[in-house]
Amino acid sequence: MLLLNLNNDLRDKTIIEIGSVRENKGKNSTRIFLEFCHENSMNLVSVDNDKIKTEDVLSLDLFNPKICNAVNMNEVDYVKTLQSFDYINIDYVDTQYNYLEMIKHLDSISKNISIICFNNIVVNKKVDSVIPYLLHHNWFIIDRNSKDIILSKNLKG
Numbered sequence: 378m379l380l381l382n383l384n385n386d387l388r389d390k391t392i393i394e395i396g397s398v399r400e401n402k403g404k405n406s407t408r409i410f411l412e413f414c415h416e417n418s419m420n421l422v423s424v425d426n427d428k429i430k431t432e433d434v435l436s437l438d439l440f441n442p443k444i445c446n447a448v449n450m451n452e453v454d455y456v457k458t459l460q461s462f463d464y465i466n467i468d469y470v471d472t473q474y475n476y477l478e479m480i481k482h483l484d485s486i487s488k489n490i491s492i493i494c495f496n497n498i499v500v501n502k503k504v505d506s507v508i509p510y511l512l513h514h515n516w517f518i519i520d521r522n523s524k525d526i527i528l529s530k531n532l533k534g
Contacts, residue, residue, distance in 0.1 A: 398425075431448065453478070484516070
């Protein structure tokens with residue numbers, strides 16, 4: 378996982394997942410993050426507006442309330458409560474809310490080690506409007522492929 382290459386000291390860092398479990402079979406990002414957090418003494422906060430998706434997180438066999446918090450809340454409203462963040466994975470954001478305002482808030486509370494990952498950028502056209510904003514505000518693209526893009530303030534790709 379890319380985080381291993383970015384920072385040797387992952388202990389007690391937190392991954393915030395915006396958009397929880399979308400499927401119980403196949404590639405399940407929440408399960409992947411939980412495994413990674415178990416292996417690296419990290420924490421996970423999984424946020425979803427859909428109560429069923431939040432309950433799906435709670436039902437995962439790896440779920441442990443000591444390292445994982447499943448939050449049933451509008452994703453943008455949750456982000457507005459943050460004072461800082463380590464790593465945030467944005468997989469889904471409810472379309473009725475202002476995506477750019479959320480990104481501006483993340484930019485304002487970022488730390489030197491902060492990393493933003495956008496998943497499924499092919500289907501999430503909102504990302505097109507925020508990448509230029511982040512690049513203009515001293516973020517760097519550190520990794521990308523046809524579906525995902527990862528940015529950091531401190532690390533250049």
